[in-house]
Amino acid sequence: xxxxxxxxxxxxxxxxxxxxxxxxxxxxxxxxxxxxxxxxxxxxxxxxxxxxxxxxxxxxxxxxxxxxxxxxxxxxxxxxxxxxxxxxxxxxxxxxxxxxxxxxxxxxxxxxxxxxxxxxxxxxxxxxxxxxxxxxxxxxxxxxxxxxxxxxxxxxxxxxxxxxxxxxxxxxxxxxxxxxxxxxxxxxxxxxxxxxxxxxxxxxxxxxxxxxxxxxxxxxxxxxxxxxxxxxxx
Numbered sequence: 001x002x003x004x005x006x007x008x009x010x011x012x013x014x015x016x017x018x019x020x021x022x023x024x025x026x027x028x029x030x031x032x033x034x035x036x037x038x039x040x041x042x043x044x045x046x047x048x049x050x051x052x053x054x055x056x057x058x059x060x061x062x063x064x065x066x067x068x069x070x071x072x073x074x075x076x077x078x079x080x081x082x083x084x085x086x087x088x089x090x091x092x093x094x095x096x097x098x099x100x101x102x103x104x105x106x107x108x109x110x111x112x113x114x115x116x117x118x119x120x121x122x123x124x125x126x127x128x129x130x131x132x133x134x135x136x137x138x139x140x141x142x143x144x145x146x147x148x149x150x151x152x153x154x155x156x157x158x159x160x161x162x163x164x165x166x167x168x169x170x171x172x173x174x175x176x177x178x179x180x181x182x183x184x185x186x187x188x189x190x191x192x193x194x195x196x197x198x199x200x201x202x203x204x205x206x207x208x209x210x211x212x213x214x215x216x217x218x219x220x221x222x223x224x225x226x227x228x229x230x231x232x233x234x
């Protein structure tokens with residue numbers, strides 16, 4: 001199986017793609033690679049109020065069902081061409097049901113993450129920053145759910161999900177997802193000012209409940225590390 005703990009390094013993406021490209025006819029390798037992409041682009045849920053991990057905690061749920069949304073990973077995999085490789089693998093192995101199911105989940109994770117990441121990254125510099133979150137939060141009425149005095153990326157996405165999921169089925173369909181393309185319109189009316197001095201570390205570290213028993217690689221692509229008891233990152 002692919003070494004998922006190596007995800008924190010820039011080589012992880014290359015290793016996954018290299019395995020897919022060099023073993024196109026091997027169902028096991030293709031399935032393992034797609035499963036890895038599904039896991040790495042997933043979100044996580046704590047199973048309760050978000051303060052501690054509950055009985056229903058799950059570190060790998062469809063990203064749009066999550067409490068912590070790994071948008072960065074899905075966005076990066078999408079931009080690096082993972083969807084095309086996954087579709088090609090499904091076409092080569094049409095009778096492999098498990099591969100097809102994981103592929104569908106990975107593709108949906110990436111589409112959601114890439115679309116929402118693009119909506120949150122107002123200036124298009126590849127980073128989601130404090131001043132962008134604050135302006136978007138003001139526009140859509142996001143709430144400070146944990147009372148720490150600022151709107152986090154997760155809190156912003158949760159508010160956005162309520163606006164997107166029109167039919168209330170817990171899923172976000174393609175037509176619903178397309179609505180966020182207009183999210184940037186009039187954003188300066190909500191306090192947004194372009195600021196090229198903001199950097200990757202502009203947001204304060206946010207703790208999220210940890211669902212693993214020890215350190216694993218960064219799944220956000222932004223330097224966070226999930227450890228037992230806390231999620232330190234974005």
